[in-house]
Amino acid sequence: MTVQAIDKKSEAETAFAGAFEAMKGKGAPALRQASWEFFTRKGLPTRRVEAWHYTDLRASLRTVAPLGAPGAITLPPTTLGRVRLVVADGAFRPDLSDVASLPAGVELSSLADVLAKEDASVLTALGLPENAGADAVIALNAALMQDGVVLRIAPATEVAETIEILLLSSGGEACSSFTRSLVIVGDGAKAKIVETSLALSPSGAQENHVLAFAIGAGAEVEHIADIGPQSESAIRLFSLLITAQAKAAFKSLGFVEGGGLVRRQIFARLAGEEASVSLDGISLLGGKDHADTTLVVEHAAAHCQSRERFRSVLDGQSTGVFQGKVVVRPGAQKTDGSMQSRALLLSENATMNNKPELEIFADDVVCGHGATCGRLDADQLFYLVARGLPKHEAEALLIEGFAGEIVEALGEEAVRDIYFERIRSWLGKRGGAK
Amino acid sequence: MIEIKNLHVSIGERKILDGLNLTVKDGEVAAIMGPNGTGKSTLSYVISGREGYDVTEGEVLLDGENILGLEPHERAAKGVFLAFQYPVEIPGVATMTFLKAAVNAQRRSRGEEELQTPDFMKLIREASTKLGINMDMLKRALNVGFSGGEKKRMDILQMSLLQPKFGILDETDSGLDIDALRIVSEGVNALRSPNRGFLVITHYQRLLDYIKPDTVHVMAKGKIQKTGGPELALELEKSGYRDYVGEAA
Numbered sequence: 165m166t167v168q169a170i171d172k173k174s175e176a177e178t179a180f181a182g183a184f185e186a187m188k189g190k191g192a193p194a195l196r197q198a199s200w201e202f203f204t205r206k207g208l209p210t211r212r213v214e215a216w217h218y219t220d221l222r223a224s225l226r227t228v229a230p231l232g233a234p235g236a237i238t239l240p241p242t243t244l245g246r247v248r249l250v251v252a253d254g255a256f257r258p259d260l261s262d263v264a265s266l267p268a269g270v271e272l273s274s275l276a277d278v279l280a281k282e283d284a285s286v287l288t289a290l291g292l293p294e295n296a297g298a299d300a301v302i303a304l305n306a307a308l309m310q311d312g313v314v315l316r317i318a319p320a321t322e323v324a325e326t327i328e329i330l331l332l333s334s335g336g337e338a339c340s341s342f343t344r345s346l347v348i349v350g351d352g353a354k355a356k357i358v359e360t361s362l363a364l365s366p367s368g369a370q371e372n373h374v375l376a377f378a379i380g381a382g383a384e385v386e387h388i389a390d391i392g393p394q395s396e397s398a399i400r401l402f403s404l405l406i407t408a409q410a411k412a413a414f415k416s417l418g419f420v421e422g423g424g425l426v427r428r429q430i431f432a433r434l435a436g437e438e439a440s441v442s443l444d445g446i447s448l449l450g451g452k453d454h455a456d457t458t459l460v461v462e463h464a465a466a467h468c469q470s471r472e473r474f475r476s477v478l479d480g481q482s483t484g485v486f487q488g489k490v491v492v493r494p495g496a497q498k499t500d501g502s503m504q505s506r507a508l509l510l511s512e513n514a515t516m517n518n519k520p521e522l523e524i525f526a527d528d529v530v531c532g533h534g535a536t537c538g539r540l541d542a543d544q545l546f547y548l549v550a551r552g553l554p555k556h557e558a559e560a561l562l563i564e565g566f567a568g569e570i571v572e573a574l575g576e577e578a579v580r581d582i583y584f585e586r587i588r589s590w591l592g593k594r595g596g597a598k
Numbered sequence: 599m600i601e602i603k604n605l606h607v608s609i610g611e612r613k614i615l616d617g618l619n620l621t622v623k624d625g626e627v628a629a630i631m632g633p634n635g636t637g638k639s640t641l642s643y644v645i646s647g648r649e650g651y652d653v654t655e656g657e658v659l660l661d662g663e664n665i666l667g668l669e670p671h672e673r674a675a676k677g678v679f680l681a682f683q684y685p686v687e688i689p690g691v692a693t694m695t696f697l698k699a700a701v702n703a704q705r706r707s708r709g710e711e712e713l714q715t716p717d718f719m720k721l722i723r724e725a726s727t728k729l730g731i732n733m734d735m736l737k738r739a740l741n742v743g744f745s746g747g748e749k750k751r752m753d754i755l756q757m758s759l760l761q762p763k764f765g766i767l768d769e770t771d772s773g774l775d776i777d778a779l780r781i782v783s784e785g786v787n788a789l790r791s792p793n794r795g796f797l798v799i800t801h802y803q804r805l806l807d808y809i810k811p812d813t814v815h816v817m818a819k820g821k822i823q824k825t826g827g828p829e830l831a832l833e834l835e836k837s838g839y840r841d842y843v844g845e846a847a
Contacts, residue, residue: 542649547686548696550646551756552674552704561699565690565739572690 177207179228180304183340186231187308191279192287199306206300215299215429218485218517219456224425225399229370231310232339237332237364244578246358247325252332254310254341269321269353275312275344286314289346289378299429302403305342305374312345312374315357319350319380326356331373333394335365344374351380351409360390361400363423368397376405379412381436386575387416394423396452402428410436410465417574418445419583421590422453422482430459434468434496445474446567446583448590449482449514456485461503463496463529472503475567478514479594489521492529499529507537508566510559510594560591599623600645600764600795605656607637607644614640616820617656622764622813625792629806630799631831632817633839638799639683641817642768645797646680647673660764675707677763679756683772685749688740693752696740697722701759725758729785747778754785765789766797771805783808803835818842 184200208225209216232253239260242248247267250260256274266272278286290306313329329345349355359375379385389402400423406414420426432441447455461470476484486505507516518535540562548558564587571583600622607615614637622628632638644651645658647670657664665673688696701721702712713721726733729751741749750770757765767786771779786809790796798809806814806828814830816823816839823842824830 541686543686544688546648546670547682547688548700549670550648550674550680551696551700552671552707552760553699554671554703554707555669557699557703558671561691561696562688565688567690569690 174208174222174226176222176225176228177204180308183228183231183308187310190276190310191282192290195287195290196307199303202303203300203307206303209300213300215458215487218483218487219425219427219454221301221399221401221427225370229338229340229368232341235334237334240362243328243582244326246328248328248330249313250330250332251312251343251345253334253339254343256311256313267323267325267327269318270323270327271316271318273314275309275314275346278314279309286346286348289348289376290344299403301372301401301427301429302374302405305344305372305403308342308372309344309374310342312343314345315347317347317349317353317355320352321350322354323356326358328358328360329375331359331361331371333361333363333367333369333371333398335363335367335369338368338370338397340370340372342372344376346376346378347385349377349379349383349385349412352382353380354384356386358388358390360392361402362392363394363398366393366395366398368395368424369400370398371400373401374403374405377407377414379406379408379414381409382411383409384413385415387414388579389416389418389428391418391420391426391428392423393421396424398424400424400426402426404428404430406430406432406441408432408434408436408439408441411438412436413440415442416444417570418443418457419586420445420447420449420455420457421586422447422449422451422455424453426453426455428455428457430457431462432459432470433462433464434470435464437465438467439465440469442471444472444570444573446570446587447474447476447484448567448587449477449484450479450594451482452480453482454485455482456487458485458487460489460491461501463490463492463499463501466495466497466499468496469500470502472505473570474505475570476505476507476516477510477563477567478507478516479510481511481513483514484516486517486535487519487521488533489523490531490533492522492524492526492531494525496526497528499526499531501529501531503533505535506566508563509537509539510563560588563591564588599661600797601659602641602645603657603659605641605644605658606654607640608652608654609640609650614651614820615644618817618821620815620822622795622797624763624795625790626813627790627796627798627809627811628813628815629811629831630797630815630817631801631803631834633843634801636818637820638817639768642680642766642797642799645673645766646670646678671703672707674760674762675704679760679762679765681750681753681757681765681767681770683769685741685753687742687744689742691740692737693740694722694736697736697756697759700756704760721759725755728758728788729755730781731755745778746773747775747781750774750778750782751785754782754789758785758789762794764795764797766799767809768799769801770798771800771802779805779808803831806831816842
């Protein structure tokens, strides 16, 4: 990775100093200070930082919106009876959350409380996994983190209910928020966690969210990151950090429905033997959406498996980015890794940047990657219209099929239905291909 | 009845069909035979409305109405059906979903009520049973991982669900072994009816042993060169297309 010496601080970089002044007394002073110094050394990422090559955050983030503060909020109804924990404009809101109905074996704290109490075990887990250590956006989050939720799932607990962390932007005046949530999954436990980013009304919100999973041996986690629509002027950064111990399994779907600049970065570390991670993703982009998924999967132990399957559908003048790197450390023999990113361009003005990479330092591994980028297939389209489907319906069916192959992998039918419906509704809004 | 009159078609600068005339009456099975590259597939695509072909002259009348100005899905709703030489694989789209969408799109286009799921299921169960298609296969993505024979059978299933006025079989025998060829041909023969015409495009006489044509047309150099009865196909099998390709070839 290139480190670029920045001669002069941008207006936004200078403005963050004010936010740091406001936050530095709110727990974990050493972590905050070290992170702040790291961030000020590196500055906001530009194209010259390889991992941010296609998303120039420094150029996009010109001014910094004030930190969000709690206010009155009317919540939408819950989905599929999920246990919902609300983090609104940067603050955990127990008053809006299903605190009373938390399942047995699940312990909840707010991040603010944990930081205030200087809980050493949590602070260690809050530290950065090795492979995420060089990222300035995560460091900025550690320096400025306001609140979030900390969930501890007791070993061998099988949590039937899905827990939803609802990252809410109330809209109105644009504000910035820095949340950090942590899910510590005990050995042999099972949990389903959904992370939903929802804007109650569109705004130029500036969000920086970190969600970290520390997954114990033999534990299983299913995760969905649901990133809903937002204003074109919003900047939303989501960092997902995963450490999986031996025989742990992490399975995730990221569903991104555009909304300004969206950057998902995933750092997964397979730390114990026979751990597995499966990262799927669907991006539906239109207008001037810019959605970047950059991930690093680190095989640090032998006999681990990783799977990444990403599909992007790009319309209008949207831009998609997929950068995936699978790193196999020395000694991580019998690694089984496969990564695939496919993009469907529906418009002349849409752009996709695909960059899969492998870095292999062990000699007995099976790793593969593939990336494609194309338009709707003319033969497939003709087949469907020749059977009587009007062109726009034929296109919609093909696009739904392209994205839907990822949805099919979800375990629960009711959840699959939600995402098929979301794809159809997105298609309904876009109309025919240009 | 389909009437093709003085049809001239080009792709870019290249002329493919050069004043083709052909009539297929209701209830008739017409076979078109001809060497490679004479425009047989072009003819099937132009009738069904594929983009990329310039019709510079002529008309294609279905029951007296010129269909050349219609979109492909409108032609399908009026009863044109093309059984593809190589049916396309469509990942992610369940066969059943596609079949229901196609049946209902055509019904909508004709101003008919859409079929509700129970009625549709009844229809499809009957049609599949006749063709020996397992219902489990219909849950899979359309044609993905199907054998050549299964793909062709799937096309015939679609034809029997959509009940077209005029069916075109474009080299249906490509990639089929004898057993598959028999099953597909039986499917087609079951759909023969006094109010449905067929155009069977083929290189080889073999297919015509199974689907017996009423008329045989020899196509070369972008037009019909000779028309006759089933005996013409046998004659071609012996003498080849040499007489029709002529000095220009």
